[in-house]
Amino acid sequence: MKKIEFFKHSINEEDINNVNRILRSIFLTTGEEVSRFEEEFSSYTGIKHTIGLTSCTAALHLSLIALGIGQGDEVITTPMSFCATANAIIQAGARPVFVDVEEETGNINAELIESVITERTKGIIPVHLYGQMCDMKRLREIAEKYRLKIVEDAAHAIEASRDGIRVGHLGDTACFSFYATKNITSGEGGAVCTDDRDMAEHLKRLRIHGIDKEASERYTRRYQHWDMPVFGWKYNMDNIQAAILRGQLGRIEALWKERDRVWRLYEEELKGVNGLRLLRTLPHSRHARHLFTVLVPPTRRDSILWALQNRGIGVAVNYRPIHLLKYYRETFGYKEGDFPVAEEIGASTISLPLYPSLSDEDARYVANTLKEIMRGKS
Numbered sequence: 001m002k003k004i005e006f007f008k009h010s011i012n013e014e015d016i017n018n019v020n021r022i023l024r025s026i027f028l029t030t031g032e033e034v035s036r037f038e039e040e041f042s043s044y045t046g047i048k049h050t051i052g053l054t055s056c057t058a059a060l061h062l063s064l065i066a067l068g069i070g071q072g073d074e075v076i077t078t079p080m081s082f083c084a085t086a087n088a089i090i091q092a093g094a095r096p097v098f099v100d101v102e103e104e105t106g107n108i109n110a111e112l113i114e115s116v117i118t119e120r121t122k123g124i125i126p127v128h129l130y131g132q133m134c135d136m137k138r139l140r141e142i143a144e145k146y147r148l149k150i151v152e153d154a155a156h157a158i159e160a161s162r163d164g165i166r167v168g169h170l171g172d173t174a175c176f177s178f179y180a181t182k183n184i185t186s187g188e189g190g191a192v193c194t195d196d197r198d199m200a201e202h203l204k205r206l207r208i209h210g211i212d213k214e215a216s217e218r219y220t221r222r223y224q225h226w227d228m229p230v231f232g233w234k235y236n237m238d239n240i241q242a243a244i245l246r247g248q249l250g251r252i253e254a255l256w257k258e259r260d261r262v263w264r265l266y267e268e269e270l271k272g273v274n275g276l277r278l279l280r281t282l283p284h285s286r287h288a289r290h291l292f293t294v295l296v297p298p299t300r301r302d303s304i305l306w307a308l309q310n311r312g313i314g315v316a317v318n319y320r321p322i323h324l325l326k327y328y329r330e331t332f333g334y335k336e337g338d339f340p341v342a343e344e345i346g347a348s349t350i351s352l353p354l355y356p357s358l359s360d361e362d363a364r365y366v367a368n369t370l371k372e373i374m375r376g377k378s
């Protein structure tokens, strides 16, 4: 039987050689390789400063800390995301406040934000879902009117832009993930980006216990005493992670083109199928093509999931909405019916395999198998 993985990374010989080079060198943790990656990442995104971290969750957490958001504050976000987005708000000591999403895109519905703003609201975390950017111009207007900070969760969206605005360009910070299934990956890893130099300096300390010298500064030259002027965490990216990422970053546009090829094939094969809905790529939007999802009738979703897997096709569900996860229901009293659009998407969505090495033939097998299952009564 055919076996089509849900995801395959695109690490090649060049990346393996880069890692070898680091392993044969003396310095494994945060050093020159990380600095090079940070410079290259900034030059790709057009955001002035990049700080390499161990995860996007860390990037979200440190962003909130650096922006002075914590105990007693509220942060508005979307329930249609991975739980990391809202968890980071809780980690910072603040309270997540959800608003519902747009039916066409699954992104946060900007028009609902003002209705939940209170004295305590300090920030917004928009998530550029599946790789398509939120309406950042509208969000920026709201942020200016109510003096809120914006932390972009750009875990899906390194390559995205919308209305001429790149990802991260209207946010106070932007957070990226290099987790195992993301567009570029080091297994685990992340970065936070900002145009603000002072904040970048602050974030650099916060990633390493609040210490005022990085390991490379402390040990590559003569020993120097260090101090800890502020409290921080242990979130620093290491040279091995940076070495895995630099080559992929250099190939990022070519990798995007391959995912775009698969995306177009799916769209072509799956349009007009009875009972199946696709989300929309908006005009003037460059979609980062991170996750390809289809929406099926909620009553059939799980049986279609099982049927696809029985035919050798790897699938995922991105996402069952955060507010309905047990912890969120029990801690904040959220319940079914609170965010109907997110709940509808969460109950109907299936993610199909999408990665550069997925051949046209295999993508066509996925689409045809899905169509057959849809036509049947499973």
Ligand SMILES: *Cc1c(COP(=O)(O)O)cnc(C)c1O
Residues within 6 Å of the ligand: 054, 055, 056, 057, 058, 081, 082, 084, 085, 127, 153, 155, 156, 176, 177, 178, 179, 189, 190
């Ligand atoms: C993967 C993901 C995260 C978390 O990324 P990590 O690097 O694993 O911490 C956050 N937000 C979204 C939308 C994600 O998909």
